Amino acid sequence: MTQSTLRIFHIEDDDGDARQVKRDCTKEFDTEHFTLTRVDTIDAALIALKESYYDVILLDLNLGDGRGLENLQTIKELSPDSPIVVLSGHDDTKTALDAIRGGAQEYIIKSTNNSRHLGLAILSSIERKAYERHLYQLANRDELTGLNNRRAFNNYLRPWLIRAARWQRTETIMFMDVNGFKQVNDTLGHDVGDLLLQHIATTLRAGLRASDMLARFAGDEFVVHLDAQSHESVEISARIAEKISALFEKPVLIAGHKIKTSVSIGIAFYPEHGEDTASLIKSADKAMYQAKKDNIPYVFYKNTDEV
Structure with missing residues (x-):
């Protein structure tokens, strides 16, 4: 993946937070270096993720039609190969650790976020997920035939x-x-x-x-x-x-x-x-x-x- 093909999917029901994320992404990647698709419900996200693949998913845990870490599990099951960055309004260590254990690559507290922080989180989550896939391949693929082992x-x-x-x-x-x-x-x-x-x-x-x-x-x-x-x-x-x-x-x-x-x-x-x-x-x-x-x-x- 290169910057010119960076596809970001944002699941957020707060218009103000969504606009801020768009500004931050534009500042970090420039408009020609990424595309940003935003939906405001889990149901809409499920439809979109069935139709397209995204390089990274930005997820607000608390949505009107979803609940907390259940949102993370739902998205991860549908799009297991996409890295997930959780954007949360809760400055809570337990929630953050539960999110990471649940499959998120990053957990960002909205009140402490800035464009540099978000940009690095997006890029590092993509690299971490790629390394995760590499380790999985080493552990689960037969080197000679390429089949499962x-x-x-x-x-x-x-x-x-x-x-x-x-x-x-x-x-x-x-x-x-x-x-x-x-x-x-x-x-x-x-x-x-x-x-x-x-x-x-x-x-x-x-x-x-x-x-x-x-x-x-x-x-x-x-x-x-x-x-x-x-x-x-x-x-x-x-x-x-x-x-x-x-x-x-x-x-x-x-x-x-x-x-x-x-x-x-x-x-x-x-x-x-x-x-x-x-x-x-x-x-x-x-x-x-x-x-x-x-x-x-x-x-x-x-x-x-x-x-």
Whole structure:
């Protein structure tokens, strides 16, 4: 982001305070270096944030249609990637700390604010949020494939299972292993193996919907949470497993080598095959090994007492 593209979103129901913020921004950034969009209600903010992205959000905690820190939580949930600077009339340490713990990058007391203070707060909040995103990427992304890693998948799945328990829903997990990958590593080298894994990750992503969560679990293992309604989980998981298998029917050229590979897929359902993340993935993993053993594309997990 550069100054010429700085997009500021201001949520403020006091016209005087809004005019002051505009004057301060103009003084710090000059009119050609920023755009300022202002709304005066949380409802209007929610509509605007669904339609556009802003580099920073300036938020008054006390609005006519919202209440205190609830406003912050509402905005953060809708626009998690935008840094938030709270502008408050309350000179209260506890509120300020609660706001920071709640996800705000800065807390400014209106009575002590000036243009320099606001300008620095805006720029520092943007930089801090960017660093936050960088740290998140390091902790939750697989460096080789760019996919989510095991930590990210487990953190993602946990709240899905909590909601599924509450609403008595079925959740679907697919566990996949690359067939013949060790042979590629042993005969062609790890560099080719890495390129193959990148190709496989791209191919798997192409076989899924945008709402499905794909992660590299470990080595040549991948795991997926399918976004499917309970009554269609079996049908959709089978259809997607077949689609993924079809994508691997033809050999691919990797670093000058024609390589034919495929994936074995195991499918498990919450809560029937596991009531927590670890047990559900373990069931899908067992089904995957059965698919590999039977030399078929995919297998649905079966409890031993079901056979």
